[in-house]
Amino acid sequence: MIILTTNIVILMKKKSQMKPKSENQGQRYKGMEASERAEERRGKFLMAGLEAFGVRGYAATGIKALCREAGLTERYFYESFDSKEDLLCAVYRMIVEEQKNDFIAILADAGTTHREKVAAGLRAFFGTLRDDPRNARVQLFEVLGVSPRVDREYLAAMQMMSDLVSRLAGELVPGMHHKGATAWIIPAGVTGALVHVAMRWVLNGYDVPLDELVARMTRVFLSWSDFR
Amino acid sequence: MIILTTNIVILMKKKSQMKPKSENQGQRYKGMEASERAEERRGKFLMAGLEAFGVRGYAATGIKALCREAGLTERYFYESFDSKEDLLCAVYRMIVEEQKNDFIAILADAGTTHREKVAAGLRAFFGTLRDDPRNARVQLFEVLGVSPRVDREYLAAMQMMSDLVSRLAGELVPGMHHKGATAWIIPAGVTGALVHVAMRWVLNGYDVPLDELVARMTRVFLSWSDFR
DNA sequence: TTTAATTGACAACTTAAATTGTCAGATATC
DNA sequence: GATATCTGACAATTTAAGTTGTCAATTAAA
Numbered sequence: 001m002i003i004l005t006t007n008i009v010i011l012m013k014k015k016s017q018m019k020p021k022s023e024n025q026g027q028r029y030k031g032m033e034a035s036e037r038a039e040e041r042r043g044k045f046l047m048a049g050l051e052a053f054g055v056r057g058y059a060a061t062g063i064k065a066l067c068r069e070a071g072l073t074e075r076y077f078y079e080s081f082d083s084k085e086d087l088l089c090a091v092y093r094m095i096v097e098e099q100k101n102d103f104i105a106i107l108a109d110a111g112t113t114h115r116e117k118v119a120a121g122l123r124a125f126f127g128t129l130r131d132d133p134r135n136a137r138v139q140l141f142e143v144l145g146v147s148p149r150v151d152r153e154y155l156a157a158m159q160m161m162s163d164l165v166s167r168l169a170g171e172l173v174p175g176m177h178h179k180g181a182t183a184w185i186i187p188a189g190v191t192g193a194l195v196h197v198a199m200r201w202v203l204n205g206y207d208v209p210l211d212e213l214v215a216r217m218t219r220v221f222l223s224w225s226d227f228r
Numbered sequence: 229m230i231i232l233t234t235n236i237v238i239l240m241k242k243k244s245q246m247k248p249k250s251e252n253q254g255q256r257y258k259g260m261e262a263s264e265r266a267e268e269r270r271g272k273f274l275m276a277g278l279e280a281f282g283v284r285g286y287a288a289t290g291i292k293a294l295c296r297e298a299g300l301t302e303r304y305f306y307e308s309f310d311s312k313e314d315l316l317c318a319v320y321r322m323i324v325e326e327q328k329n330d331f332i333a334i335l336a337d338a339g340t341t342h343r344e345k346v347a348a349g350l351r352a353f354f355g356t357l358r359d360d361p362r363n364a365r366v367q368l369f370e371v372l373g374v375s376p377r378v379d380r381e382y383l384a385a386m387q388m389m390s391d392l393v394s395r396l397a398g399e400l401v402p403g404m405h406h407k408g409a410t411a412w413i414i415p416a417g418v419t420g421a422l423v424h425v426a427m428r429w430v431l432n433g434y435d436v437p438l439d440e441l442v443a444r445m446t447r448v449f450l451s452w453s454d455f456r
Numbered sequence: 457t458t459t460a461a462t463t464g465a466c467a468a469c470t471t472a473a474a475t476t477g478t479c480a481g482a483t484a485t486c
Numbered sequence: 487g488a489t490a491t492c493t494g495a496c497a498a499t500t501t502a503a504g505t506t507g508t509c510a511a512t513t514a515a516a
Contacts, residue, residue: 028514037462059375063504073464078505145373147287155431158424182436185444188428189421196386196420197413203383208410216413223451256484265492291474301494306475463512468505475500482493 042080044070049091054134058088058142085147088138092150095139096157099128103164107171114172119218121168122194126213129198136202140195158195162187169224190224193217270308272298277319282362286316286370313375316366320378323367324385327356331392335399342400347446349396350422354441357426364430368423386423390415397452418452421445 030037048070052061063084067073081087106120129136143154165187197217201208260268276298280289291312295301309315334348357364371382393415425445429436 030513034462059373062502073466074505075463075507083504141373141379143373145370151369182440182444184428185425185436185441186448188425189445189448192420192422192424192427193417194420195424197416199420200412200416208413212410213413216410217417220414220417220452224448262492290472301496302475303477303493311474457516459514459516461513461515463510465510466508468507470505471503473501473503475498477498478496480493480495482491484489484491486487486489 038079041070041072041076044072045077045080045087046091046094049087050095050134050138053088053091053142054132054137057137058084058146085150088143088146089150089153091138092143092153092157095135096160099125100160100164102128107164107167115218115222117171118168118221119214121164122217122221123210123214125194126198126201126210126217129202130206130210133202136198140199140202158188158191161194162191165190169221172222186224190221193220266307269298269300269304272300273305273308273315274319274322277315278323278362278366281316281319281370282360282365285365286312286374313378316371316374317378317381319366320371320381320385323363324388327353328388328392330356335392335395342396343446343450345399346396346449347442349392350442350445350449351438353422354426354429354438354445357430358434358438361430364426368427368430386416386419389422390419393418397449400450414452418449421448 028034032040045066048066052066052069056065061084063074063077066084066087067077070077077087081090102124103121106117106124109117109120112120129140139157143150145151162184166183169187169190194217197213201213273294276294280294280297284293289312291302291305294312294315295305298305305315309318330352331349334345334352337345337348340348357368367385371378373379390412394411397415397418422445425441429441
């Protein structure tokens with residue numbers, strides 16, 4: 001389910017942050033500050049979420065199972081996250097951020113030709129999905145239709161991907177910057193094509209070699225750069 | 229959530245079909261046979277589902293609300309459907325079937341050129357989405373991530389769409405039939421592009437005129453037919 | 457060694473929705 | 487007009503999960 005009444009946002013009431021019973025603490029434990037320990041626990045939940053959502057699926061995973069996976073208990077889950085959905089968003093952001101950074105690094109690499117950049121970008125995208133199927137499952141399937149909030153995250157990520165496509169295409173064909181109300185169409189189309197081909201590739205068990213997939217999609221991508 | 233363990237299918241135990249208390253009935257009411265009345269009620273639920281799912285959304289719609297919308301009560305809902313999910317599948321199929329038939333009619337129309345067929349096909353696809361926003365919302369957004377079963381329906385519909393794209397492209401470039409393990413890639417890419425552009429178009433309130441969208445996507449489609 | 461905060465295990469509570477059941481009133485047949 | 491089926495309203499039950507609360511065991515500081 002994706003929210004269409006995009007203007008209406010229901011603000012979530014911030015949880016009471018689970019303060020320790022007595023206020024003024026900050027004791028060191030296991031050689032770490034309280035905030036460090038909390039950070040570490042948060043990280044464990046992120047890893048547990050990737051594993052559980054990516055292997056058994058979001059809907060099939062309960063809070064208790066997540067805690068077991070993380071080796072922690074419910075109280076610590078609610079220390080760092082408001083809900084299961086909240087954790088999913090955090091996991092998704094982590095994944096998407098990483099891919100974005102990889103992609104930007106490739107764009108910034110001045111030592112390669114434009115065509116090589118396209119191939120490298122596509123290789124980074126599809127390669128990541130192949131190398132960590134949990135990652136693939138979460139970002140391609142599990143985030144779909146969870147809630148209005150997750151939908152917004154998903155659409156924002158798609159938008160970001162379209163923007164990266166635009167930048168890459170813009171480098172390829174310097175004069176092509178569309179300005180009009182239809183400038184979004186081609187990048188959105190490319191993004192949709194990449195995501196959908198990735199879905200099928202994953203569902204079919206990565207049955208096409210990475211190199212071949214990259215080569216083919218590179219040709220498609222390049223053919224598109226002509227449109228304006 | 230999309231099921232990846234595609235081989236495991238949990239069969240649903242068929243409901244007891246809600247037989248009338250005494251077996252051997254078949255009385256006529258309001259001038260109709262029992263089966264006709266049941267059919268009519270089923271149809272009301274299909275319409276109510278399209279309206280409710282398409283306007284308020286699948287997750288936000290409860291069984292009771294659905295019954296109110298249909299002007300019937302729970303017992304009749306369970307007469308025709310196993311669950312809310314079951315109704316969603318039925319609504320989705322209804323929508324997809326109709327679009328498929330439209331598309332096939334266009335393919336069969338011998339009086340037009342191939343290029344005109346492409347434009348007509350795209351116009352049918354995008355036009356339907358614009359003319360009934362409920363339909364658009366259900367088929368583009370609401371079916372995502374509901375359950376493994378709905379995911380299978382969705383992926384089957386995408387597969388069908390890819391097949392139609394292949395047929396259309398095959399007519400355009402007669403010699404292009406790929407046979408290899410990678411033949412699915414380009415049609416899947418086209419399908420993903422169409423669906424994703426449609427999503428953005430709907431979310432942005434149909435801000436680009438239909439004609440312009442069709443013209444632009446037609447050019448993209450045609451450029452693709454060259455790939456093999 | 458003593459003490460107080462922290463942690464882990466798990467039970468208890470809460471919530472929300474689907475599903476089933478009851479029964480009086482409506483509708484056609486005979 | 488009498489009777490049996492069908493229908494609609496709505497209460498009762500069931501189910502399933504998230505969320506909160508309790509308490510003993512653990513860990514580090516003093």
